[in-house]
Amino acid sequence: MTTVRFPRRGARPAIALLLVGLLLSGCSPRQMVIGGIADELAAQGQSAEPDLDLAREASAFYLKLSESILRQQPGHRPLAEAVAGGFTQYAYAFVAGEAEQIEARDARAAQRLRQRAAKLYQRAQRHALQALEQEHPGFVRALASPQPQDWPPLKPEQVGLAYWAAAAWGGWISLSKDDPEVVADLPLAVRLAQLAWAVDPAWGDGALTGLLATFEASRPGGSQAQALRWFDQAIAQSAGKSVGPLLGKAESYALPAGDQALFEKLLHQALTIKDQADSPLTLQNEVMRRRARWLLDKTADLF
Template sequence: MVFVSWPLMVLLAVALSGCSPRHLVINSLASELAGQSQGAENDPELARDAAPFYFKLSEAVLAQTPGHGALAEGLAARMTEYTYAFVALEADRLEAQDSAAAHRLRQRAAALYQRARNHAITALEQRHPGLVQALANPQAPLRLAPDDVGLAYWAAAAWGSWIAQSKDQPDVVADLPLVVRLAALADASAPGWGNGALTSLRATLEASRPGGDKAQAARWFDEALHLAQGRSVAAFVAKAEGLALPAGDRDAFEQLLQQALAVPDATSSPLTLQNQIMRRRATWLLEQSPDLF
């Protein structure tokens, strides 16, 4: 969920004009795109409308600079965020009124999550050849470097979300243990990464996997809330949906969502846009609470 900056447009114009060595300009363009973030944006609709151009431009540049891990990470992150905020959540809202439209949106969400996952996994495989195959072997020794963790987080987040949208495809669902292991490897390399975002992802995966340890998931959710220091709406919503809802605990569910709505706004915070979107989610979930329990 990004806008394209003026410096980036200048770089794009130079690249198209052929006035500079092409590979230098493309690498500069890739780095500029990698740094594009609209976390502090406070208009979700504006961010939504700006995203597709960023995606297509970034994919075109990444095709020319396949080793640019920062761009692969940024693209996977923005595409995953966009899909969750503007495709998957809309499918949930439409379900009661138009199940066919909701199904089409979920199919689109699955395809976009898969696309985001592929960008991140491809970059990780370039750094660690055979990584995905090794993830399937619990005995294979694996270790990620700290600068791999962002890629690993977004790969796991997109992959897990793809699985959640593809429950009727056993071959996709069968990869869940690989996602769980990838998130664990990332956490081992950089515990608490993303102010609790990685810990929250691990909690969500643990709570949702068959035979998952709900007590461990609860500990991770609480740790994620602690790491977020009351600044992340998503941390409260994740625990409400990942733990309280499946447990049938309406009081805890509604309390967590009320806490989510009470998270204060912070000027120019990188969480501004995410918090706005997750407040909408929390409000909608509270409205649906009587039907969910």
């Protein structure tokens, strides 16, 4: 996971003022109005927000509005990326995560949350793939081809969309183990991440490399040695700024390996990361730190 794309404080007034200003301009055509709102929403999606609870409260409004504007501007790549990223991270941080935390005391409620998270991941994946299809008709069909020469090329500016499509796809698959048709698409999600990594392996301060590592560690027949190399590369790429690669290595490598010492070391290391002022990673890191603390509290149950 990478930058959490939720609106900052004041997002609603800023968007409302923009809308009023554009409408009052009189000579602006409708598409200019919609395009201006799309630009503003995409920018809001990349802003930093240090308050996790405020982000949760604001995100529903932001995502619904952004999704509505995106339907009218389907070719707006920055907004499509923000929407796909927003739904993916909302599902991970606020829905799937809550399901895990309440599982022990309310299994039925946890299952309902997992089903909701799966639908949100699916929604994010659909937005990202539709944007890629918009720019490259036949993208999904080409991705599914068994012939490497048919696989769709990616431009550097499309790597973010590809990352969110693959990450959301992976999340959807992980919560759909009883749906063979969904699970069967895992190779396509991995392939998309690999195509993106070939274009920009350092994307997202190690987020893309970390996603490949997680896929490799969890897929049937995956190489744990390769997963470890990718996790270590992702940690190096993050340069001490992102909690995500450390948490990913702890959960997807150390935990399955039964290495409690490494598991605890990585989580404690994750908790030492301090965010720089106005860092776009602030909210993502806080989500990950909360999870790291929760995992540390559950260590005795996990090993």
